[in-house]
Amino acid sequence: MTAAVAVETFGDYNQRRLRQNTEANQKSRLYFKVGRLNAPKIIFNGNSFNVNKKKVNSSFWRCDSYWRSKCTCTVITRGGQMYISGDHNHEPNALREDFSQLKSQFVNVIYRNKRVW
Template identity: 40%
Template sequence: MSSIYVVAATKNPKIIFDENMFTICIKSLDKTRWRCTAYFKSKCRATLLTYGKYVNVKYKHNHPPTVQDPDIIENAMHQKVFILRSD
């Protein structure tokens, strides 16, 4: 088991995983696809697919970590999940 952090927001929540932040890209009834927040800036292809307590990690980041401030992680909601990697 590993951990992700969920940052509450008024419009769209964000996920912090491995010191990088993700936003919702596509949402369906049972799954949600998350895209790296650096997608437009650096063409980062890293994505997460969440369903229940499982997180499927796809692709690697092509930039340094986007979350530098530890206060963001401290104020986020912690959640234990199973990580599946498919690079």
């Protein structure tokens, strides 16, 4: 007997991921910090990100552990939106921060997969 195998086309995959991303959107707190050499940093879910590139309306952030562990998680911030791509390959690196002294704001978090976008 042969088992029937369901084949998912790339278009079906995109639609499913977009539906999951829409359901996963949520408001979360984003913390701001000044790092070494007065470089801006953000902290989200216990992970810190360094600014990688800035444009007029958006900032591109790279995980703080990019060089140590080749973490590929990236963040794009635009106004009150935050787009997260990739996953961390390490434990959270900013859990010992004193968050009471940091500036923060609520942002709409959108998880996205690099393969889709």
